[in-house]
Amino acid sequence: MVDQQPENAVFAGVDTHTDTHHAAVVDPLGRPLADQEFPTTTQGYRALLTWLITFGHVQAVGVECTGSYGAGLTTVLSAADLIVVEVNAPDRGTRHARGKSDPIDAYAAARAAASGRATAIPKSHTGTVEALRQLRVARASAIKARTQAINQLIGLRVTAPEPLRASLTGLTRKALVKSCLRLRPGVDLSCPADAARYALRQLARRIRMLTEEIDEVTERLTVLTASAGPELVALFGVGTETAGQLLVTAGDNPERLRTEAAFAALCGAAPVPASSGRTDRHRLSRGGDRQANRALHMIAVVRMRYCPRTRAYVARRTQQGLTKKDIIRCLKRFIAREVYRALTRTHASGTISTT
Template identity: 90%
Template sequence: MIDQQPENEVFAGVDTHTDTHHAAVVDPLGRPVADQEFPTTTQGYRTLLTWLITFGQVQAVGVECTGSYGAGLTTVLSAAGLVVVEVNVPDRGTRHARGKSDAIDAYAAARAAASGRATAIPKSRTGTVEALRQLRVTRASAIKARTQAINQLIGLRVTAPEPLRASLTGLTRTALVNSCLRLRPGADLACPADAARYALRQLARRIRILTEEIDEVTEHLATLTEAAGSDLVALFGVGTETAGQLLVTAGDNPERLCTEAAFAALRGAAPVPASSGRTDRHRLCRGGDRQANRALHMIAVVRMRYCPRTRAYVARRTQQGLTKKDIIRCLKRFIAREVYHALTRTHTGDITSTTGLL
């Protein structure tokens, strides 16, 4: 009887781009095996997958930019049962020492997966939270465009000819937009007065359309947020806006964040040691997702103002000599713990009793 030889174990890495992906395969010791370029199409993803498994049992695939250029490939590889890990783009120092090419970056990604240096599991992007993210992007761009249009409207009002400027001075923003909607410019746009009326009316129309778009998207966002994070919205101080941001940061698979400490670090709420000599203290973290950190900050501010337990906690910690920044840091860490258990639906009695004080 002939003993069956074990299948070779290999690791892969992918350097992602808009039109092409460059894949590389290494053995468990990080030695190069092969590399090849593939197009960023559905057929290209399948061909890349078939090419990978011809070298043996793929233990893990390190992919750059799983949330952007590599999103499609990540979905295909995950659906095929392969372990996909997020790989950071090589820093400037590494590229200066080793050079820069698609093959070099792909081999670097494969070695990061083989060595265990890359362990972050990418977002699945296949559920309600991904839909929520897309709508939030749409609303954010609409709000930005409306703000720009409002600023331009106010600026044109200041420089408008005197009779027109006088009629629009002293109005609130809503009244200004409604007044500009009723303007009737003349036929001669070479006249500054007629051109000003035309420009103000066009900006007012744009503001009205954008406002209607924002209101419509906001309604859909509220519905999706309630469906995806009902436990999260039920927390004190958590509204649909902050809940939506926290959900988007966690993704459709929050279980990829194995511990509450990892969740806090992702949101920039993990304490950073800042001790020296006889001074033993921590400081606020400047890393992590800054938008999620802002959401935690807003929850902390709301609780500091309206939650009796949090107000009592702040008073107690103030008497102990902590500054406001230190207190907010502690609050954000507690809130991150509470949010994590709300997202993963794994509340425990100990955690509830701890975060209940805040």
């Protein structure tokens, strides 16, 4: 890699934070040239870019946290036609030996880009899938808040004074919320019974409001998901929730995942070698995006119940001595291959917007 670099080639690394980014530049051999800190503003990103190109031809920039703290900088660097690679934070052993500071981490990121150890292309965050991710965050937050409110409502029902508790006992959650919405507390909230009615009604109103919010966001998510991944949604057992998660995992630029094996590894569905001596085996991967792994698992479960082709496969593999867990692992790997092909075909056809 070093032999093919131009004479003025350099590599850069950035340690990202909330308010500042620390950039460093090294030569192709990893020798430090300079480092400097910049603010996390539009002007700061441009100043960092201008500073980088003064050292020569920037071959690649290693950036930490390209999906969070470094998202804005990654967009600016990519727009300037610089190659940006995602860099993981140094492991504990390296930090124990070299210490921890912003310049040290920035130089480590630059050396990771120079050595070719960092090759992962970050998500572009510029299309429909990024909009989908943002809406999914809002929906997940509303669902979590509603679950908390429901649990609190049930807890207050248990401790409510008689006969209020008796009138609410035995109701389903939906009926409980409706009953609590009809409660009419008195004026004196110093009375435990009136305070309980008031608290139960407030929680029920919150649950109703959150339900309306969830339904509204879900409707918009359904439209966006079908627009971003029509071939993905068309697969057997793939719904709006699972398709949305898999789209977010792949990003607006799924071509960054060069092979379906890379996508399977990203989803934690690729077996990991665990051989030693005379033992030749593989183990289940515990890495990757666990939410994407969960989406593949849900698709596999649905297919095992309703898909005739999958049911026949399960019966055949069971006769061969495989356990249910092993069969599900095999199915998840196969589904990852199907999903990757659907994502790349959709992107190649230009369905996913990048504007």
